[in-house]
Amino acid sequence: MRTSLNEISAIEHYLNDEFNATEKRAFEERMQNHEALRLNTFLQRKIYVILPFYRRRRIKERAEQIHDHLFHHPEHTTFRNSILQLF
Amino acid sequence: MQTLELTPEHIAAEKIDEVLMRLYQPAFLQVARYISKHGGSFDAARDIFHDSLSIYYEQYQAGKAIESEINYITGVAKHLWLRQCKRDTLQVNLDESPSAVILPPEPTLNEVKLIQLLERTGKRCMDLLVSFYLEKISLVNISTLFHFSSEHSAAVQKYKCLEKVRDVIKTKSIAYEDFFE
Numbered sequence: 001m002r003t004s005l006n007e008i009s010a011i012e013h014y015l016n017d018e019f020n021a022t023e024k025r026a027f028e029e030r031m032q033n034h035e036a037l038r039l040n041t042f043l044q045r046k047i048y049v050i051l052p053f054y055r056r057r058r059i060k061e062r063a064e065q066i067h068d069h070l071f072h073h074p075e076h077t078t079f080r081n082s083i084l085q086l087f
Numbered sequence: 088m089q090t091l092e093l094t095p096e097h098i099a100a101e102k103i104d105e106v107l108m109r110l111y112q113p114a115f116l117q118v119a120r121y122i123s124k125h126g127g128s129f130d131a132a133r134d135i136f137h138d139s140l141s142i143y144y145e146q147y148q149a150g151k152a153i154e155s156e157i158n159y160i161t162g163v164a165k166h167l168w169l170r171q172c173k174r175d176t177l178q179v180n181l182d183e184s185p186s187a188v189i190l191p192p193e194p195t196l197n198e199v200k201l202i203q204l205l206e207r208t209g210k211r212c213m214d215l216l217v218s219f220y221l222e223k224i225s226l227v228n229i230s231t232l233f234h235f236s237s238e239h240s241a242a243v244q245k246y247k248c249l250e251k252v253r254d255v256i257k258t259k260s261i262a263y264e265d266f267f268e
Contacts, residue, residue, distance in 0.1 A: 005246040012249075043253045048220065052145055053194040054202050055217050059141040062103050066111055067133060079112050086123040087132075 007037070011044045102222070106144055114140070114157045118164040125168060135171070139163040142191060148221060162188035201256060209255050212248035219245055 001009070013019055014027050031038045070076045115136050122132035139160045146153060153159045166188060194202065205213050215233060218224045224232070230241035 001243055001246065004250060005243065008246045008249050008253075040253065043256055044249060046256070047216070047249060047252050050194065050198050050202055050205075051213070051217055051220055052191075053198060054205065054213050055221055056138075056141040056145065057202060057206070058217075059103055059107070059144050060137045063107055063111070063137040063140050066104075066107055067137070070111065079116075082116060083119050083132075084129070086119050087129045 007040065008044065011037075011041050014041065015045055015048065103144065106147060107140060110140065110143070110156055110160065114160045117157055117161045121161060121165060122168055125172075127168060131168075131171070135164050135167050136160075138167055145191060159188060163190065166190050204259055205252060205255060209248075209252050212251050215245060215248050216252070 010027065014024065017024075019027060031041060071080050115132075118136045118139065119129075119132045122128075122135060127135070142163050143153075143156065143160045146159070147156075167190070215229065218229055218232070219226070226238045226241045226245070229245075230236070230238050233241065233244070235241045235244055
């Protein structure tokens, strides 16, 4: 793999706490001395944090499609009426 | 005989559909009853319900033990509705305890902007990363779904996607400091 991808792999190991004590210390020392590595580690952690939020939006999109189907197809009239009569 | 090609989107959608279709009607009925009883509109009930469903799916996929799916979804909906009422300063009857459900974190405004940006510029990569990190699909299966030549190739692509998403964040000049909220 390219050096930059190896670095991404190393950051992943660090963030997942998969390094042993020596490797972890060495990585943290490198971070102290390299601002770019610090920034990349920060951004990679951010990606892992936003992934669930991204998926929530995808699920909501799908829920909207199911909703449209249930409220526009005659075979679901009973369900639709049971909801609409509440409002 | 014509063979239908399965794309990652198909697979993910099928998995999500299985859960959503099973729960949609009984859970929406319960949530809609609650929202209408507390002064909400049909549209508000739909929005709150879809947010609740997506939060439920997250917990389900993470393997969290949930005793009653429909009660959990309704509990989340109650929380979200009360929060929305407070935000909109609507009068609500607070006699009723909103249930013991604890809501997972919400994205910050900057995170929402970032996700919208990635939906436009890095959707395939985000889908791949979701498949691997959240749906826990193996690299072997990811290589098939995303048409990579091997498991190794899928692993490399996963890192390339992390790099791409990271670079999107950088190049779109979203301030580094913005994330320290």
